[in-house]
Each structure stands twice: as structure tokens, then as C-alpha cells.
Amino acid sequence: MLHVLLHMARANEPMTSEQIARMLGTNAAVVRRTMAGLRKAGYVQSDKGHHGGWRLACGLDRITLLDVHQAVGGPRIFAIGPDRDNPDCAVERVVNAAIADALQQAETLLVQRLRAVSLADLAGQFDALCREASSSSQAKSGHRRQH
Numbered sequence: 001m002l003h004v005l006l007h008m009a010r011a012n013e014p015m016t017s018e019q020i021a022r023m024l025g026t027n028a029a030v031v032r033r034t035m036a037g038l039r040k041a042g043y044v045q046s047d048k049g050h051h052g053g054w055r056l057a058c059g060l061d062r063i064t065l066l067d068v069h070q071a072v073g074g075p076r077i078f079a080i081g082p083d084r085d086n087p088d089c090a091v092e093r094v095v096n097a098a099i100a101d102a103l104q105q106a107e108t109l110l111v112q113r114l115r116a117v118s119l120a121d122l123a124g125q126f127d128a129l130c131r132e133a134s135s136s137s138q139a140k141s142g143h144r145r146q147h
Contacts, residue, residue: 001034001038002050002065002068002119004020005056005060005068005119006060007045007125008055009055009119009123011055014046014053014054014055016049016052016054021054029050034114037071037072038071041066041071042058043056043058043062043063043068060118060119060120060122060123061118061119061120064115064119065114065115065119066111066115066116067115068119078101078103078106078107081099092141113124133136
């Protein structure tokens, strides 16, 4: 969805669920379900009608990677962990505690990093790559003309 949101920021018109589905290689129903979470969080809005579709409801600087995860991915960062909370086996309790501690530390770090990156940061990085590619291709074509 990050990909879609960055495209939406550059689009002059709303993007339909069908357009987004083609971009993602999925179907429009999946897009609508996913976008509903982003709409509920206030990051996108949908317009009905002939020129309707999805568009951003706020600036990219107001949306972080963590925001998008929470809107579409749910509350858990990792989908792994102990099978049982209170196993009868002491070995399993020790293993579960070690795994839980490692996952908690990893999740804390990941949440901090996701919270620190806005979609505006990503858009800026994309723009910089485009400028580099453009200046690189111009330099190459200028070099070819000199020969």
C-alpha cells in the first residue's frame, strides 16, 4: 500500500480500485477492503461517481510507515511467537520467555524506526533517485554528442 499511496500523491485525479488492483496484481475487492482501513484512519478518502476513486486525505508528512501498518496490518508487528502462553513444560516456558524477550526487543526497535519514516521522506528519496537518473542520462547523452 505504500507504493499506492506514493502514486496517489502524484496523481492528478482519484485512482479507482480497479487501477490500484492492476498496479498491485490483485482484485478490486481486496483493494477496497485494504483501503477501508486507511480511510478509517483518515489517510485516504473515496469519492463516488463518474470521476470517483481514492485520493489522499492528508499530506504525506502526516503519515508514517507505522501508521500505514496499523491501518492495514493490524496491531501485531510479528506473526510469530509461543504457541501457548502457559505451557506445562518447564523447558517450553524457558524457550518461550527467551523468544518473547527477543521479539519484544525487535518489535520496539522496528516500531521506533517505522514511526520515524514518513511517506514524505519516501517521496523525497524517490524524487532524489529520479533527479540522479535524469542527470546521469543527460550526462551520458552529452558525452555521446561530444564524440
